[in-house]
Amino acid sequence: MAEAKAIDGRSMVRRRAGLRLWLSAGWLGLLCIAALLAPWIAPKDPLAQDLFLGRMPPVWVMGAEPGYWLGTDSLGRDVLSRIIHGARIALMVALIAGTITCVIGATLGLLAGFLRGWVDLVISRLIDIWMAFPPVLFSILLIAVLGPGLWSIIIAIVVIDWTRFARVVRAEAMAQGAMDYVASARVAGRGRLGTMLREILPNVLPTIVVLLTLEMGIAVIVEAILSFVNLSISTDQPTWGGMISEGRASVHQAWWVLVFPLITLFLTVLSFSQLGEGLKDRFDPVLR
C-alpha cells in the first residue's frame, strides 16, 4: 500500500493493478505452500500442549520462550504452527466451497438469464427468498442441522452463496442474449443449448472468474465466523477462526493469540479480493 501517489494516467493505473495482482498472488501462493508442507515447515506440533508454556509472548517481547516465534496460547500451543496448519482448512474451504458454489450458481444464473420464461421466474423468486435471510444466521442454522465438520461448512456456503453468482450471471446472460451475435448464431442454425454454451458462456466467463476469486475470500471468512461461534470443525483441528475466538476471549492477557491469526486472515481475504479486482482490470478492454 506504499504507492499512494496516484498519478492520473493509464500506464500508472495498469502498473498499480499489476503490482496488486502480483502481491496478492504471492501471498496466496505462500499460503498454498504452507498448507501443503505444513507438517514439515511448522516449527512445532500444532496440538502439543504445555501448561508451563502458556501465553508466552512472541520472541521480540520480554519473557519470550525461544523457538516459539509468535508466542503460545493459553494451553501452551505454538501460535505460528497453528496458523500454518490452519491454512489447510482455510484453503480447502476456499477452493472446494468456492468452486461448487460457482458451478451451481452460475449454471442457474445462465439458465434463468438465457431461457427466461418460467425458469427465470422460479429462479428469480428463489433468489428473492434467499436474499430475505440474514446470511450469517442462515449458515449457523445450517451447521446446527448438518452437524459440525468440514463438509457441513462447505455445504452451508454453497447453499447460501449460490445467489451471488446466480444474480450477476443472470443479468449478464440477459444482456448478452439481447445482442446481435446471439441472434445471428441462432439464425446460423445453433440450438438453444449450443448458443448458451458456445456463445453466451464464453462472454460471461470473465465475470464468473472474478466472482469466484471473491467467493473464495468470502468462504474463508464464513469458516472463520463459524469457528468463532464454535460451530465449525472439531477442536483438535487448528483453524484461524477458532484461534481468533480464543484470542478474543483472552485479548487483555495475550494480544498475540488474536493479532497473528487476524493478520493472516486479513491478508488472505484482502488478497482474494484484490486478485479478483486485478483480474477484472485485466479483462476490461478499456484499460487494456
Add this chain to the structure above:
Amino acid sequence: MQILRVLLLRLLTTAITLAGVAVIVFFVIRVVPGNPIAMMLPPGATDEDIARLSALYGLDKPMITQFGIWLSGVVQGDFGTSITTRQPVLALVLGRLPATLELSIMALVMAMILGGAAALAGTRFRGGRTEGAIDVANGMALSVPDFLWGLVLILLFGVLVPIFHISGRVTPSLELPFTTDFYLFESLFRLRFDLWADIVAHMFMPALALAIPLAAIIVQLLKQSLKETMNLDYVTLSRTKGYGETRVILREALRNAALPTLTLVGVQFTFLIGGTVIIERLFSYEGLGNMAIDAVINRDLPLIQGIVILFAVIFTGVNLIVDLLYTVLNPRLRHG
C-alpha cells in the same frame, strides 16, 4: 396509476418471498438433531415427562399439522412460546429489536458521514495525493468484511488505546430509568447525557465495524457520480460565476450526484442489518442477532423461527420502501 400497479406487484412478490422464508425456516429447523424438549428437562425425566411436554408444545403432531397451527398463530400475531425462557416469542423478539435497530441506524449514519466526507474530499482534491490515499484506503475497506473490522477495532480501541467498551450495551452497574428499549434515543430524550455517553461508548465500535464496508461503497459510487456531474455544463456555468471549487461541489454538484447513491444505500442497508448478527456476538451486544445465535445453540425452535421471520420482514420492508421511494423520486419512472 403506474405507481399503484408497481405497488401492488411489489406487495405480491413480497408476500411470496415471506411465505417462502416461513416454509423454509419451519422445515429446516425441524431437521435439527437434538430434542429440544429433552434438553429442557432435568436428567432424571422419564419418557412420559418428555411426551407430556412435547404435547404441550405441539411437537408430537405431524409436521404439516404443526406448520398449520404455527402459521395460523403467526397470522394472528402469536409466534408461539420460547422453549428455553417459556415466554412469548413475540415479546422476547420485540424486546431485543430496538437494540438492533439502534445499532443499525447508528452504523448507517456513520457510514453516510464517513463515506460522504471521503467522497467529497476525494473530489475536491482529485488527481492528487489525497485522492490516491482515499482510493487505497477505500479498496481495503471494500474488500474486508465487518467481522474482521470489528476484531481490528477491538485491538485498536479496546486494547491498544482502551477508550471504548468492547462488550455489552450499557455498563451493568448503571441504573436505567428507561421505559422503552430504545436506550440511545430515550437517554437523549430524557436529557441524561451521562447515560447517553455510556451507551455511545458501547455502541461505537460495533457500529463502526458495520459502517466501514458500507462507507466504502458510498465513497466509490458518490465519487464516480460527482466526477461525472462536475463535467456537466451547469457546473461549469456556476464556476464561471466565480464560485470557489468547494462551494461548486457542495451546492451544485452534490444535489444531482446524490440520488443514485441514496438508492444503493437503501439496498446495502439490508446487508448491514444482516451483519449485525455476528457483530453483536463479537461485541456481546444484547440485540436480536446475539439472541438468535443463542437460540440456535439451545435448539429453541419457536424463537429461531420468530427471529428469522422478523429479519425477513425487515429486509423485504426496507427493499420495498427503497423501490417505492425510487419510483416516486425518479420522474422518468413516474410517467413511464
